[in-house]
Structures are given as structure tokens and as C-alpha cells.
Amino acid sequence: MNTLNVPEIFGSLVFNNDVMHERLPKETYEALHECIDNNKPLTLDIAQAVASAMKTWAVEKGATHFTHWFQPMTGITAEKHDSFIVPVGDGKVIMDFSGKELIRSEPDASSFPSGGLRATFEARGYTAWDPTSFAFIKDKTLCIPSIFCSYGGQVLDKKTPLLRSLQALNKQAMRVINALGNPTGATHVSATVGGEQEYFLIDRDVYNQREDLKLTGRTLFGAKPPKGQEMEDHYFGTIKPRVKAFMDDLDIELWKLGIYAKTEHNEVAPAQHELAPIFSDTNTATDQNQLTMEIMKTVAIKHNLACLIHEKPFAGVNGSGKHNNWSVTTNTGVNLFDPGKTPAENTIFLVFLAAVVKGVDEYQDLLRVSVASPGNDHRLGGDEAPPAIVSMYLGDELGAVVDAIEHDESFEPMEKAVMKSGVKVIPRFDKDTSDRNRTSPFAFTGNKFEFRMLGSSASLSSPNIVLNTMLAEELSQMATILETAKTLDEAEIMAQQLVSDYLKDHGRIIFNGNNYSEEWVKEAERRGLLNLKTSADAVPAYLAEKNIALFEKHKIYSREELESRYEISLENYCKVLHIEALTMTEMVKKDIYPAVCEYMGMLAKTINEKTQVCECLKCESEKDLLMKLSKNADELYSKTKALEEQLSKAEHDYDIKSQADYYRDVISESMASLRESADTLEAITASDFWPFPTYTDILNSVV
Numbered sequence: 001m002n003t004l005n006v007p008e009i010f011g012s013l014v015f016n017n018d019v020m021h022e023r024l025p026k027e028t029y030e031a032l033h034e035c036i037d038n039n040k041p042l043t044l045d046i047a048q049a050v051a052s053a054m055k056t057w058a059v060e061k062g063a064t065h066f067t068h069w070f071q072p073m074t075g076i077t078a079e080k081h082d083s084f085i086v087p088v089g090d091g092k093v094i095m096d097f098s099g100k101e102l103i104r105s106e107p108d109a110s111s112f113p114s115g116g117l118r119a120t121f122e123a124r125g126y127t128a129w130d131p132t133s134f135a136f137i138k139d140k141t142l143c144i145p146s147i148f149c150s151y152g153g154q155v156l157d158k159k160t161p162l163l164r165s166l167q168a169l170n171k172q173a174m175r176v177i178n179a180l181g182n183p184t185g186a187t188h189v190s191a192t193v194g195g196e197q198e199y200f201l202i203d204r205d206v207y208n209q210r211e212d213l214k215l216t217g218r219t220l221f222g223a224k225p226p227k228g229q230e231m232e233d234h235y236f237g238t239i240k241p242r243v244k245a246f247m248d249d250l251d252i253e254l255w256k257l258g259i260y261a262k263t264e265h266n267e268v269a270p271a272q273h274e275l276a277p278i279f280s281d282t283n284t285a286t287d288q289n290q291l292t293m294e295i296m297k298t299v300a301i302k303h304n305l306a307c308l309i310h311e312k313p314f315a316g317v318n319g320s321g322k323h324n325n326w327s328v329t330t331n332t333g334v335n336l337f338d339p340g341k342t343p344a345e346n347t348i349f350l351v352f353l354a355a356v357v358k359g360v361d362e363y364q365d366l367l368r369v370s371v372a373s374p375g376n377d378h379r380l381g382g383d384e385a386p387p388a389i390v391s392m393y394l395g396d397e398l399g400a401v402v403d404a405i406e407h408d409e410s411f412e413p414m415e416k417a418v419m420k421s422g423v424k425v426i427p428r429f430d431k432d433t434s435d436r437n438r439t440s441p442f443a444f445t446g447n448k449f450e451f452r453m454l455g456s457s458a459s460l461s462s463p464n465i466v467l468n469t470m471l472a473e474e475l476s477q478m479a480t481i482l483e484t485a486k487t488l489d490e491a492e493i494m495a496q497q498l499v500s501d502y503l504k505d506h507g508r509i510i511f512n513g514n515n516y517s518e519e520w521v522k523e524a525e526r527r528g529l530l531n532l533k534t535s536a537d538a539v540p541a542y543l544a545e546k547n548i549a550l551f552e553k554h555k556i557y558s559r560e561e562l563e564s565r566y567e568i569s570l571e572n573y574c575k576v577l578h579i580e581a582l583t584m585t586e587m588v589k590k591d592i593y594p595a596v597c598e599y600m601g602m603l604a605k606t607i608n609e610k611t612q613v614c615e616c617l618k619c620e621s622e623k624d625l626l627m628k629l630s631k632n633a634d635e636l637y638s639k640t641k642a643l644e645e646q647l648s649k650a651e652h653d654y655d656i657k658s659q660a661d662y663y664r665d666v667i668s669e670s671m672a673s674l675r676e677s678a679d680t681l682e683a684i685t686a687s688d689f690w691p692f693p694t695y696t697d698i699l700n701s702v703v
Contacts, residue, residue, distance in 0.1 A: 013061060013137040014258040015054055023053040036132055037188065037331075039167065047129075048099030054135060055084060055097035058142040066097060068105040068127035069143035071158045073113040073568050075459060077290050078148075080107045081141055102144065104128045112148075112156060113568045124151040130159060133287050136257050145287050154561055158461035161556050162286060165468035166191060168554040172472040173328065173336070173352075175479035180348055180495060181488045186330030191468055193285040194448075196276040197292060198267055198320035198456050200308040201243055203701035206693045207306035211591075212583050216576075217310035217457075218375070220584045220671070221592070223679040224316045225695040228270065235268045242702050243273065246303045250275070253295050259288045268384070269317035270699040279325070282468070286460040289322075293457070305702065311455040312378035314695060319379040320456035324463055327448035328352065328471070338447040339398065350405075351495050352471075354502035355478060356449065357392060357402075359470035360442055361509035363550070364390035364530055365541035366470065367442070367453070370463040372535040372569065374576040376455035381533065383516050386441035386452050388538075389524045389531045391511040393440035399512055406504050439515035469556050474502075476554075535573045536660040542566040570660045574650070577663040581647055581671055588640045588678065591691035596633050596681050599689040600626055628684055636677040643670045 012019070021029055028049040035042050058066070067079040082105075086096040105127045112125070126149055133145035148157035155161055173189035207213050212220040229235075239247065247264050254261045254277075263276040275296075277288065293309055300307035312319035328336045336352045360367065367390050371380075379385045394402060441453045451463055478498055485491035508527040513520060524531065532538040541547060542562050551557040557565070603626045607619045646666055650659065682690060693701070 011256055013256045015135040016258055023057055044099050047103050051097050051099045051102035058137055059095055061137050063137050063140050063142045066142040068146040070127050070146045070148040072148055072156060102129050116564055116567055133283055158459050161465050162461045164556045165465045168472040169468040172475035176475045179479055179482035179491055184330045184334040185332045188331040191282045192279050192327050192329055193282045194279040194325040195285055195289045195460050196323040198274045200271050200313050201305050201702055202271055202698050204304045204306045206698050206701040209692050211587055215583050216580050218313045220580060221675055221678045222695045223682040228317045229268055234266050234270050237266045250299045253299055259292060282464050289460050309457045311375035318384040321385055322454040322456050322458055324451040324454050325448050326467055335447050347492060347495050350499045354499040355471055355474035358502045358506045359474045360392055361506035363470045366466045366547055368532045369538040369541040370466045371453040372538040373455050374535060374573050377534050387515050388533050389529055390441050392509050393443040393512050394510055395444055398444055402503050405500050469554055472554055473550055534664050536664040539566055539569045567656055570656045573660050574663050577667050581643055581667055584671060584674055585640050585644055592678055595689050595691045596685055599685050600629050632677055632681050639674045639677055643674055646670055
């Protein structure tokens with residue numbers, strides 16, 4: 001087997017374990033990992049030694065500045081750069097970086113979303129180094145992954161609660177494993193994630209001609225093109241040279257940062273693509289996905305492309321998601337979601353499976369709100385993504401195991417069938433015992449769960465905070481019972497009973513059929529499952545008492561912090577729709593309406609000139625087209641005025657939930673109606689007059 005050292009070939013820009021092992025004194029390296037592995041606080045002496053080595057390495061790599069790189073509630077990352085330069089008198093400076101500077105920084109926190117956690121005049125906030133995530137160099141700046149909190153200690157970021165959820169999961173998982181005799185030999189449990197990233201690539205010159213794309217990330221207008229994705233010829237098709245060049249550069253930039261992009265291909269919609277990385281621990285995967293989205297956009301500019309990560313940039317073709325492949329593993333290498341050869345006899349696997357089933361059922365509202373965003377509202381429920389109804393898919397074999405447990409019957413494991421192609425030269429191979437269900441929101445796929453509801457622009461943190469905390473809670477309840485057993489045999493019997501009870505009581509969440517069907521919507525309602533169609537419907541889940549109790553018990557969020565996320569999420573929902581609506585009215589008034597009027601003027605002039613030449617010329621086609629244009633232009637004008645009036649009412653002093661409901665029920669409906677009129681006009685206006693590129697122009701802009 002040949003070994004390829006990717007960092008050496010492409011010039012690693014990550015202060016990873018190999019670099020630390022080489023640069024740090026042995027005692028410091030071991031002490032640092034002792035703190036990380038056993039969740040112990042770092043001493044200033046360790047931080048000082050790490051800071052010195054980190055600075056020397058970074059300067060050698062060309063870095064001149066450092067920053068605490070953090071993830072506020074804006075959904076993107078933030079950074080404040082400081083140089084390594086330190087004055088020493090007489091106009092002289094040295095390059096220095098202290099342990100205190102590594103450990104913490106103090107950015108102005110006043111303008112970041114806080115949801116009422118602090119007053120806007122209270123500016124002090126702190127960032128603190130997260131030693132469990134590797135530092136890296138970006139744009140000649142040493143980036144130090146960090147948490148972010150207010151002066152009062154309240155959480156203002158997405159990383160801190162994620163780290164807390166991982167701690168909670170480890171604690172409760174180890175309780176269960178130990179109660180069952182710890183056959184894994186584990187001392188630590190962690191969650192791992194692989195985040196598949198979908199995106200669109202279009203020509204940048206075309207992008208710059210669309211105000212809606214530049215301001216909102218999606219097209220607010222656009223008539224259906226003659227050819228979309230109907231021919232299914234783009235999916236896994238030959239990658240165009242310009243896109244391949246982008247992907248090659250992207251791979252190199254990501255590999256330099258230790259982000260090992262594994263898979264890349266064309267997705268279903270024209271101009272749509274996907275990237276999937278190698279699995280890593282959840283904290284690292286979350287950091288790396290934020291970097292991936294940023295680097296995608298940067299690399300695209302170098303190729304005169306625009307990378308769109310909005311969930312629904314174009315109506316009528318598939319939008320973009322981000323599949324969250326989640327599993328739980330021990331530090332001894334055991335995947336606790338791996339059924340092994342005999343899943344019916346694998347107690348620990350079945351215990352963890354039952355805990356997930358119970359958790360998904362009890363906290364389906366939290367899973368839904370963890371992926372809620374205005375962009376994702378356009379995607380969920382269409383025949384391109386799971387519905388807003390949360391359910392689980394287990395597959396044929398695992399479904400049969402669950403059925404056997406629910407009905408107290410014996411289970412006969414399925415034998416793998418051999419796949420025969422009918423072509424003698426093609427090797428035969430074993431096929432899986434279950435097919436995949438691409439319509440399921442939460443599907444078991446062999447040794448992991450694929451949470452498919454995430455939108456493409458989302459951070460991986462929110463859904464994984466919920467997944468980890470939800471599982472920690474169910475394991476906690478199990479552990480409390482299992483720890484009363486006096487013998488291992490008694491614990492095994494208790495575990496089997498818990499598995500049976502959990503699966504019987506929460507089997508309603510399991511659905512292996514077509515989640516796109518209308519029948520499932522009705523069946524889900526009959527089962528009592530939630531159908532939270534929009535973000536405005538989903539966000540109140542933050543304030544449900546059972547959810548507050550969950551997060552407070554495991555010290556993930558306080559009540560106050562959950563209330564802040566409720567406020568921030570609804571404010572963001574209103575702001576996004578407000579910006580989109582204002583962009584629409586501006587595009588109508590400045591671009592679409594004048595263009596249509598100019599075209600109508602040309603038609604009227606043509607009619608007038610033709611009738612002057614000969615009164616016998618009826619000009620019926622021109623008159624008919626002019627009438628249609630005039631009628632739709634009048635509708636466009638009146639709908640624009642109505643939307644502007646509605647926007648002025650939306651700014652009145654409503655409570656945030658009422659305001660969100662108003663945007664959902666009134667503004668979004670008016671926007672859809674306005675778009676319908678504009679798209680009708682686009683279809684009957686000569687292309688020379690239409691003021692910006694059409695869907696045909698955009699989706700075929702990369703050749």
C-alpha cells in the first residue's frame with residue numbers, strides 16, 4: 001500500500017498533532033494531550049510553550065498576524081487580527097506571541113446577535129482558545145479556533161454549546177457502556193460527522209448582473225427555462241473543464257488546511273455540484289465545514305465564478321442541502337452504531353439504537369428547529385429534500401430486528417445476496433441487505449445516521465448539538481436503571497427490556513416508505529408527528545419546557561440562552577424576508593417595469609407605423625401582445641405598491657413572534673404573487689429588453 005503525505009506535498013497550513021509533536025517539548029506535548037483527552041483545564045505554562053512554538057511555526061509559514069477565529073450567532077465566522085509585532089523601545093519591535101494572547105482575546109461584542117442577553121452598550125466579550133481544534137493559517141494570519149462569550153459568561157457562539165454537548169454525550173455513553181461491562185475497553189466516547197456540501201457554480205459576470213443574487217443569495221425572479229433538470233443528464237455527468245479546474249484548486253486549498261475532500265461530482269440540477277469530506281470528530285468537522293464554505297467562494301472568484309450556497313438559488317430545480325452523517329465511536333475504535341454480524345445479539349448496539357429512536361421521537365421539534373432557516377423553508381417538503389416531518393428510516397434488516405423485538409419474536413438475520421449483472425466478465429459482489437431511502441429525514445445507513453434536513457448554508461453545530469444532547473439524555477435515563485443491576489447478567493436483562501420498551505413506545509417515528517407521498521403526510525398526522533412547515537412554526541420549540549429542561553440538565557444552554565436563540569432566530573427570519581422583499585420592489589421599479597414599458601413603447605410605435613403605411617394592416621398579434629403586457633404590467637405595479645405598504649406595516653412594534661407570523665402569512669405570500677407577475681412578463685418580453693440574465697443564461701453560463 002502506498003502512503004501519500006498530503007500535507008507535505010501541498011504545504012500544510014495546520015498546526016496539527018504532527019507539527020506539535022515535532023515543535024513542542026515532549027513533556028509539554030504529553031501534558032497538552034492529557035488535558036485534551038481527559039477534559040482538564042490548561043495551565044498558563046502549557047499555553048506559553050504552545051504559543052511560542054505556534055508563533056515560530058506560523059512566522060516560518062509567512063504569517064504576520066494572529067486572530068481568535070470564532071463562530072458567533074450570525075451563521076458565519078468572525079475574526080479580529082493582531083500582528084505579532086511587540087514594541088521594545090527605541091523604535092524597535094520584536095515578533096512575539098504570549099500564552100495569555102493564545103488563551104484569550106477581547107473583541108467588541110456589541111454588534112453581534114445576542115437575543116437580549118446583554119444591552120447594546122455593553123461591548124465587552126471574550127474569545128477563548130479551543131485546544132481540541134487545530135490552529136491554521138489563512139491569508140497570512142494564524143487562526144486560533146475559539147469559543148465566544150459575553151462579559152457575563154453567557155454563550156454568544158455556536159462552538160461552546162457543541163463542546164458542551166460532546167462532554168454530555170461522553171459522560172452518559174460511558175455510564176451505559178460501563179454498566180454493561182464495557183466490552184469495548186473504552187475510556188472515552190465521541191461523536192463523528194461527515195458533512196456533504198452541495199452548491200451551485202455560475203459565471204461571475206452573469207452573477208454580477210443579478211441584484212437579487214448579490215443581495216440575497218437567491219433569484220427572486222426567474223421564469224422557468226425550456227430545459228431544467230428534466231433530462232437528468234447533469235447528475236454524475238462529465239464535469240466541465242472550468243468546473244474541474246475549480247474543484248482541483250479547491251481540493252488543494254482544503255488539503256493544505258487538513259480538510260480532506262474525498263468525493264466531488266455533479267448534482268441533479270444544472271450548475272449544481274457536491275463535495276464530501278472524510279469523517280472527523282464533530283468539533284473539527286464543524287470548524288472545517290465553515291472553512292470549506294468560505295474557501296469555496298474564494299476559489300470561485302479566482303476562476304471568475306460565483307459559488308452559491310443558498311438552499312434554493314433557483315426555483316423549479318433542486319435546491320442544495322448538507323447531509324449530516326453522524327455516528328458515535330469509542331476511543332478504542334468501536335463504532336457504537338455498527339450492528340456487526342449479528343445485530344439482534346449486539347446489546348450495546350441495540351441499546352444505542354433504541355436510545356436514538358426514543359430521542360428522535362421525543363425531540364423531533366428540536367431536530368426540526370436545528371435546521372430551520374428562511375432558505376431551507378423553500379427546500380423542505382419539495383420532491384428534492386425530506387419533508388418538514390421528522391421520521392426515521394432503518395432499512396429492511398434493521399427494521400426486521402425492531403419488528404421482532406416489538407412483537408417478542410425471534411429474528412433470523414438476512415443473508416447477503418450476490419449481485420449478478422448477467423455479464424460474465426463483471427465480478428460478482430455481495431449487495432447490501434437494505435436499499436437506501438433518499439426521502440427520509442433521518443436514515444440509518446449501515447453504521448451511521450444520515451440527517452438529511454440540513455440546508456446547504458447551515459452550520460453543522462446546531463443539529464449536532466441537538467443530536468448529542470438528545471442521545472445523552474436517553475442514555476442518562478438508561479444508565480440510571482442499568483446501574484442498579486447487581487450483576488452483569490441482570491444488567492443485560494434490564495437492557496433488553498429497555499430496548500423492547502423504547503422501541504414499542506416510540507415506533508411511531510420509524511417510517512421506511514416514501515416520505516414524499518401525500519399518504520405519508522396524512523399517516524404522520526395520524527401518528528401524532530409534528531409538521532412544522534416554516535421557521536416561524538419551528539422556532540418556538542426553543543421555549544418548550546421539556547426542551548429547556550433537557551438543555552439545562554446537561555448544562556448545554558441556560559433558559560436565558562435558549563430565549564436568546566429564540567429571539568435571534570425569529571429576528572433573522574424577519575430580516576431575511578424584509579431584505580428579499582425590498583430587493584424585489586427595487587428590481588421591479590428600477591429594472592423590470594421600465595424594461596417592460598420600453599418594450600410596450602416599441603410595440604405601440606410598430607403598430608402606429610404599420611397602420612400609417614396601410615390601414616388594412618390589422619396588427620392583431622402586436623395588439624394582442626401589447627394588451628397582455630399592459631395587463632400584467634398593471635398587475636406588477638399594483639402588487640409592488642401593495643408589498644411596499646405591507647412592509648411599512650411589518651415594521652410596527654409587534655412582538656417578535658407576531659412579526660414573524662406576519663412575514664410568513666402576508667409578506668411571503670405577496671412576494672410569491674409579485675414574482676408570478678414578473679415571471680409572466682419575462683416569458684413574453686423580448687430578450688433584448690429584459691434587464692438581467694434569465695435562468696437559461698445563468699444555468700448554462702459555465703461552459
